[in-house]
Amino acid sequence: MGRVGLTTDRLVRAGAELADEVGFDQVTVSALARRFDVKVASLYSHVKNSDDLSTRIALLALEELADRGDLALAGRAGKDALTALADVYRDYAREHPGRYAAAQLRLDPETAAASAGPRHARMTRAILRGYDLTEPDQTHAVRLLGSVFHGYVSLELGGGFSHSAPDTQETWTRILDALDALLRNWPPKN
Amino acid sequence: MGRVGLTTDRLVRAGAELADEVGFDQVTVSALARRFDVKVASLYSHVKNSDDLSTRIALLALEELADRGDLALAGRAGKDALTALADVYRDYAREHPGRYAAAQLRLDPETAAASAGPRHARMTRAILRGYDLTEPDQTHAVRLLGSVFHGYVSLELGGGFSHSAPDTQETWTRILDALDALLRNWPPKN
DNA sequence: GCGTTTGCCTAAAAGCTTTAGGCAAATTAG
DNA sequence: CTAATTTGCCTAAAGCTTTTAGGCAAACGC
Numbered sequence: 142m143g144r145v146g147l148t149t150d151r152l153v154r155a156g157a158e159l160a161d162e163v164g165f166d167q168v169t170v171s172a173l174a175r176r177f178d179v180k181v182a183s184l185y186s187h188v189k190n191s192d193d194l195s196t197r198i199a200l201l202a203l204e205e206l207a208d209r210g211d212l213a214l215a216g217r218a219g220k221d222a223l224t225a226l227a228d229v230y231r232d233y234a235r236e237h238p239g240r241y242a243a244a245q246l247r248l249d250p251e252t253a254a255a256s257a258g259p260r261h262a263r264m265t266r267a268i269l270r271g272y273d274l275t276e277p278d279q280t281h282a283v284r285l286l287g288s289v290f291h292g293y294v295s296l297e298l299g300g301g302f303s304h305s306a307p308d309t310q311e312t313w314t315r316i317l318d319a320l321d322a323l324l325r326n327w328p329p330k331n
Numbered sequence: 332m333g334r335v336g337l338t339t340d341r342l343v344r345a346g347a348e349l350a351d352e353v354g355f356d357q358v359t360v361s362a363l364a365r366r367f368d369v370k371v372a373s374l375y376s377h378v379k380n381s382d383d384l385s386t387r388i389a390l391l392a393l394e395e396l397a398d399r400g401d402l403a404l405a406g407r408a409g410k411d412a413l414t415a416l417a418d419v420y421r422d423y424a425r426e427h428p429g430r431y432a433a434a435q436l437r438l439d440p441e442t443a444a445a446s447a448g449p450r451h452a453r454m455t456r457a458i459l460r461g462y463d464l465t466e467p468d469q470t471h472a473v474r475l476l477g478s479v480f481h482g483y484v485s486l487e488l489g490g491g492f493s494h495s496a497p498d499t500q501e502t503w504t505r506i507l508d509a510l511d512a513l514l515r516n517w518p519p520k521n
Numbered sequence: 522g523c524g525t526t527t528g529c530c531t532a533a534a535a536g537c538t539t540t541a542g543g544c545a546a547a548t549t550a551g
Numbered sequence: 552c553t554a555a556t557t558t559g560c561c562t563a564a565a566g567c568t569t570t571t572a573g574g575c576a577a578a579c580g581c
Binding site: 171172185190191 | 540
């Protein structure tokens, strides 16, 4: 039996695809071995354990998302930028539900710090440059945007807004309008 | 060996506690059996399978959350009601992280329809009676509130806003102020 | 008390995770 | 170009979780 050419990278990539197909929590070392038509134990030379695999998939997803974000934000500002980044998250989650779920994995602090996580925070902060907010309001706004993006996307993905009128695209548009209005007119403390 | 007095209800309740202690995804039929000092197979008379157990814990959490919501909303309106319901979600998630995670479980449509889910939608809609919104804006606003509550709580719980100033309580207050302002001044279409 | 139901048990099969040790293919060195 | 070394995938095995099947004794209903 020849060699298949496993590498950590190929495993992680295949794991991400598997996640999109069957759900992130169904991504198992066994399933991945099956996909490469290889014995399970063989994967353990490339990946420390199941947790390591999950973490690597999460890191990949975070990176991909940040790359898309950077691309979308280039040359945009204000509401244009807001909409562009918001759509990046929403579209990514719809195209890659498993990867998006992976990106939600709780990472330990050092791993999180070394991940693309900070890039995401920076992107959101960049959007706010188009609005007139100073600290600490800017941080509050960063957190609000993160909450809405993540909350909306995960509720929509989970079927939380299921099959009721009006359609979710319309809601998404109106929510972004509302956020834009809110950021342009951020209420002062008290 | 006498009988321990297992019932579906006791199992579900213990499962919920276990979830809060070790995380919802660590709630396993085996772990639950261990907790009752009983053989694993014994649980299968009270619970169909692992999925059934998870679903029941999720339903319990949704119910508890809705009960707290009803209590909090009684006699309140406007921003008062908004804050009260928002705090119910946030406090519940902090007190019962495992149950809160369970409440996020994707239920199949019939189960979801029979769950306390609809009560949650009704509660959010009730809050909006204090603001001047008509359909379809009301639905958009319901979805926005759901997104913010869920998004904020799950990011905070997951450590997304970790240890950076300003503190999360301050942000939470300001976000609710902002939502109140936004609802009082919902931007018209276009 | 007697029969029936019910509750917890043992047994067993099947799948996932992880470690240890082996052999052969690929790579490097002389 | 062979020899030594590294590397990649393998077999074997132990441990854990899930789930089903069948058994025995405690609890309950009359």
